[in-house]
Amino acid sequence: MGVEITRFLRLVNALPGAEHKQSAHYTAFSVHGKKFGYLWPRTNTVGLKQTVSEQLALVAERPEVFEVQFTAAGYGWVVIALGKIELDELSELVLEAWWLSAPEHLLAGHPTPADLVEA
Numbered sequence: 001m002g003v004e005i006t007r008f009l010r011l012v013n014a015l016p017g018a019e020h021k022q023s024a025h026y027t028a029f030s031v032h033g034k035k036f037g038y039l040w041p042r043t044n045t046v047g048l049k050q051t052v053s054e055q056l057a058l059v060a061e062r063p064e065v066f067e068v069q070f071t072a073a074g075y076g077w078v079v080i081a082l083g084k085i086e087l088d089e090l091s092e093l094v095l096e097a098w099w100l101s102a103p104e105h106l107l108a109g110h111p112t113p114a115d116l117v118e119a
Contacts, residue, residue: 002083003090005041011091012037014119015098016106034101037094044082048097052076075100091116 012018017031029037038047047069050058055076058066065084069077080093091113099107111119 001086003085003087005039005044005082007087008039008046008082008090008094010119011094011116012098014111014116015094015102016109016111017102018098031098031102031106036097036101045079046082047077047079048093049075049100050078050093050096051100054078054096087117088113 012020012029015031019030021028021030025040025042027039027041028035029039036049040046052071052075055068055071055078058078059068065081067079069079071077078093080090082090095111095113095116
């Protein structure tokens with residue numbers, strides 16, 4: 001169980017238009033200038049954009065895996081412990097985060113969670 005950072009990066013890199021920007025302590029992920037995720041290698045965690053209802057449901061269901069990061073602009077960001085999540089579930093959450101930020105012209109042909117797992 002668990003997903004390695006390199007595997008998480010393969011998921012993100014399989015998303016159309018995904019970009020990343022490295023800083024001293026984290027990497028930020030965006031699509032066409034809109035952030036959808038963060039990676040903190042030191043803590044082996046990622047933060048992903050979700051709907052507020054999804055954020056609350058994830059944290060309530062499995063607080064050992066998920067925690068509230070913050071809520072902004074109608075979205076609930078969630079921190080995910082990479083060592084405690086399965087690849088297929090993470091691929092769904094990564095895709096959802098990207099989908100909430102991607103421009104419409106990219107959404108029509110977007111990959112499925114299974115596509116990301118195979119990437």
